[in-house]
Amino acid sequence: MQRINLVSNKGEKFSYYHCDEFRIGSGAMGEVFKGWYTDNPEQKVAIKKVYNRHAENPQIRNRARHEASLFIYHPNLIKMLGYCEFDRSRGPVYIISELVRGETINKSVRDADPAARANMVSGMMYSVLDALQCLHTQNPPVWHRDLKPSNIMVENGRVVKVMDLGIATSDGISLGTLEGRGFGTYPYAPPEQITGQRSLINATSDLYSAGVTFYELLTGVNPFDGGSDVDIMEKQITMPLPYNRSIPKPLFRVLLKATAKKQTDRYQTAADFKAAIMKAVNKGNGGLSVNLTVLYCVVGALALLLLLIIVLIIIR
Amino acid sequence: MNEYTINILSRIGGREENQDAYGCCETEHGLLVVVCDGMGGAKGGSTASNLAVETIMEGVSSASPSDAGEILLEAITMANSVVYQTGCDNPELQGMGTTVVALLISEDSAVAAHVGDSRIYQVRGSKKIFRTFDHSMVFELVRRGRISEEQARLSAESNVILRALGTKPEVDVEINRGIHYLKGDRFLLCSDGVWGAAQEKDILQLVAYDKSVDKTVENIMETIDNIGIEKGGRHDNLTAGLIETGINSKIQADMNKKSKIIIGVLSILLLISICLNIWGFIFH
Numbered sequence: 001m002q003r004i005n006l007v008s009n010k011g012e013k014f015s016y017y018h019c020d021e022f023r024i025g026s027g028a029m030g031e032v033f034k035g036w037y038t039d040n041p042e043q044k045v046a047i048k049k050v051y052n053r054h055a056e057n058p059q060i061r062n063r064a065r066h067e068a069s070l071f072i073y074h075p076n077l078i079k080m081l082g083y084c085e086f087d088r089s090r091g092p093v094y095i096i097s098e099l100v101r102g103e104t105i106n107k108s109v110r111d112a113d114p115a116a117r118a119n120m121v122s123g124m125m126y127s128v129l130d131a132l133q134c135l136h137t138q139n140p141p142v143w144h145r146d147l148k149p150s151n152i153m154v155e156n157g158r159v160v161k162v163m164d165l166g167i168a169t170s171d172g173i174s175l176g177t178l179e180g181r182g183f184g185t186y187p188y189a190p191p192e193q194i195t196g197q198r199s200l201i202n203a204t205s206d207l208y209s210a211g212v213t214f215y216e217l218l219t220g221v222n223p224f225d226g227g228s229d230v231d232i233m234e235k236q237i238t239m240p241l242p243y244n245r246s247i248p249k250p251l252f253r254v255l256l257k258a259t260a261k262k263q264t265d266r267y268q269t270a271a272d273f274k275a276a277i278m279k280a281v282n283k284g285n286g287g288l289s290v291n292l293t294v295l296y297c298v299v300g301a302l303a304l305l306l307l308l309i310i311v312l313i314i315i316r
Numbered sequence: 317m318n319e320y321t322i323n324i325l326s327r328i329g330g331r332e333e334n335q336d337a338y339g340c341c342e343t344e345h346g347l348l349v350v351v352c353d354g355m356g357g358a359k360g361g362s363t364a365s366n367l368a369v370e371t372i373m374e375g376v377s378s379a380s381p382s383d384a385g386e387i388l389l390e391a392i393t394m395a396n397s398v399v400y401q402t403g404c405d406n407p408e409l410q411g412m413g414t415t416v417v418a419l420l421i422s423e424d425s426a427v428a429a430h431v432g433d434s435r436i437y438q439v440r441g442s443k444k445i446f447r448t449f450d451h452s453m454v455f456e457l458v459r460r461g462r463i464s465e466e467q468a469r470l471s472a473e474s475n476v477i478l479r480a481l482g483t484k485p486e487v488d489v490e491i492n493r494g495i496h497y498l499k500g501d502r503f504l505l506c507s508d509g510v511w512g513a514a515q516e517k518d519i520l521q522l523v524a525y526d527k528s529v530d531k532t533v534e535n536i537m538e539t540i541d542n543i544g545i546e547k548g549g550r551h552d553n554l555t556a557g558l559i560e561t562g563i564n565s566k567i568q569a570d571m572n573k574k575s576k577i578i579i580g581v582l583s584i585l586l587l588i589s590i591c592l593n594i595w596g597f598i599f600h
Contacts, residue, residue: 056332059550177355177415177433177475177508195463196454196471230456233473237462 005038006047006094008082009068013038014096016047027164029054034099045081046100050093061085061093068095070165072138076131078153078163100163102155109217118248121217122281126274127160128152128210133270135165136203143201147209148188149216186232187225188212191261194233204266207273211241211258211266214277218251219244237261250280320347320421323533324557329509329544335361336507336555337414339369343377345387346422349557353415353434353507355480356403360412364399364482368414371395376420384420384427385493392416392429392481392489399482413483417448417505421559425567426495426503431487432477435511437504438495442524444516446495451479469512496565502529503559504536509552513540523558533558 001021006014016022016035024046025032035047054060068083079098085091102108105124112120128147135142144151144165151164190208192200216222223242224235241259243252254276260266267273328334335354340347352368354361375391395416403412415432428436430448433455438446449455453476454468468474481487497503504523511519522539525532536556544551 177353177477177480194457194471194473195467196469196474197467198470198472229476230453230460233453233457234460234462237457 006035006084006096008084008096009065010082012082014045014047014081014084015041018049029060030095035096044099046097048095048097050095052092055093056090058089061089064093064095067165068097070142072134072142074131074134076127076160076162077134078161078165080165097163100153100155100161102153102157102159102161104150105152105154105160105213106149106217108154108157110220114246117246118218118251119281121214122251122277124152124154124160124217125210125214125277128162128213129270129274129277131160131162132203132206132210133274136206136270141203143203144206144209145193145201146185146188147206147213148185149213152213186229186236187222189233189236190263191237192263194236200263202263203269204263207258207267207270210270210273211255214258215241215244215247215255218247248280248283250283251277254280319423319562321529321560321562322347322349322558323530324349324351324505324555325533325537326553326555327537327541329541329553330548330550331553333362334553335365336509336553337362337365337369338505338555338557339373340557341373341377343379343420344381345376345379345384346420346426347559348373348376348418348420349503349505349559350416350418351434351505351507351555351557352417352481353432353509353553353555354412355414356409356412360403360409361414363402363409364412364414367399367402368395368416368481371398372416372418383493384422384424385429385491388418388420388427388429389489389491392418392431393487396481396487397485400485403482411483413480415477415507416481419503419505419559421497421503421561423563423566425493425565426497428492428495429489431479431481431489434505434507437506437519437523438497439502439504439520439523440498440500442520444520445497445501446492448490448492450477451490452477466515469515474512475508494567496567497561498564499561501561502532503561505557505559507553507555509544509554510536510540510556512552513543513554529558529560 001017001019004016004018008014014035015038016033022033023031024034030048030050032046032048035045037043037045050060050064065083068080070080078100081096081098083096084094109117109121132144135144142165146164151162153161153163155161188209190205192205212223224232241256258267258273267276322340324338324340326334326336326338338351340349350369350372352365354365356364372391372395375394376387379387399414403409415434417430417434417436419436420427428448430436431451433450433452436448437444454471454474457463458465458468479488502523522536525535533556537554540554
C-alpha cells in the first residue's frame, strides 16, 4: 500500500493510499480516492488523480487546474479544495475536493414509491438547477458540459451535490486518435455537442442534459440509450423525447421543451426551467388550473341559479 | 518509375512525438505508398505505425503476382497480426494501434486500402474524383445523412475511430479496387492532422497549389502547420504524400449513366434528322 503525500496549490497538505481499498470511483479522465488532510486525518477529502495517459496533455492539465480553481460556494456544488502537480508540465495531476458521502442520484431515487417519485425527483432537480444557475451566472459563465446522474450525488438522502465541473468532457481538447469510445456521455449530450458546434455550447446545453437526467430519474430509463454509440448520437440529433406514461403530462411538456433539439426552443435559464417544473408539479398535485377553476365557478353558479328557480317555483 | 512523381513529408505538429509513419517503394505490382497514424501512449503509437508501414511494404514487395487488392489486403492483415502480437508481448506497448492508408498504383489502375481515418484523395485539377470514407463514429453519422462532413470534422468526437490496425487479432480492411486515373491526376495520402485542419475545399485547393509536386507538398505542410500554430500550437502530427500520374491508366471509366442518356438522345435526334432529309430528298 503506497501512501502519497500532496501539497496543494494553496499550500495545504493531503495524503491518500493509492490502492483499490481507497478508490471510490473512476471516470473517463481519472480515478478518485478517499484521502485526508495530513495534519487532520479525521477530515476526509476526495482526491482525483488524472490518468497518466492524459496527464501529459497540456490541455488536460490546464482543464484540471481550471476545475480545481473553481472556488464557487454553493450548497449544491461540490467544494473544490485545490490541485497538486509535482511538475508544471509533466507527471501526475491531482484535483482535491470535499468528500461527498452519499450515493448517486439514480441510486438514491431507485427505490422511491412510484406515487411519490415525481415529487421527490423534482425536489432534487430544483437543487441541481440551483447549482446550474449558480455556475451559469458566474463571470465568465461556467458550463458544466457533462451533467448526468452519475455526476450528481445525494448526501443523507436529501442534500444534492453536482460534481465534475468541466474536466470530464473532452470537448475542445485534442486527445489524438482513439478507437471505439470517445469521452462524450452520449445519452445525455445535446445535439450541438455532438455536431461539434462548440461556440454554441451555453446554458441551454446543460439544461438539455438536465432534462434527460430528469426523465431518466422519473422513468428509470434513459430515453436515448440503446444501440451503438453512433445510434445514440443519431437519436440525440433527430429523435424527440419519447412519451412515457409514468411522467405526468404537464411535467412531460416541460421536459419536451428542455430537450428541444433547437437551442432557442429550450428554456434559456436554469431558473426558468425550475419555475416551469414547479408549476407543472403543482398542476399534477391537484392544484386547479385557471380554466378548470373558471369551469367549476360557472357550473356552481348555474347550479345555484337552478336551485333558486326551483325554490321560487315551489314557493309560488 | 517516371510515370509517377511522388513526395511525402511529415511534421510533428505541436506534439512531443511524431506517431505518424510513412513509406514508399516500387514493387513488381506497382508503386506502393503507405501512411499510418499511430495511437497509444508512451512509445506505442510510433511503434505501431512504423511496424505497420514496414510490414506492409515487405508484404507487398514479396507477394507473388495476383490481384492488387488481394496483395494489399494480405499485407495489411499481416501488419495487423505483427502489431497486435508485438503489443501482446510487450506490456509497455499494450493496446497500441494505428490507422493505415495504402495506395498501390500500376499502369492498369490504382487500388486504395484503408483502416481508420487517414485518407486518400484523388484530385483532378482541384476537383475531388475519389476519397476514402473514414471509419469513424462521426462519419457514420455523415453516412446516415444526420450531419454534414464539416460538422463531423469539427465534432469533439471526430478523433474516435471505429476500426484500427493492431488493436485486435483481426482487422476489417476496406479495399477500393480499379480506381482509374488520367495523366496529371494527383493522389493525396494524409493523416487526420492534415485533413482535420481545414475545410475539404481548401485541402483540394492545396493539392492543386503548384505544378511541382515537391513545392505542393511543402506548401501543404507549411499551411497546415501554421493553422495549428495559430490555434495554440498543440496540433496533431501531420503527414502528406502526393503522387502525380504521368500516364492514363489502362482501365478507363465506364461511361456514366448521364453521359449514356445524352449520347442516346443525340443519336435519336440525328437519326430523325437524317430520315427527314432523306424524305425531303425523295419527295421534293
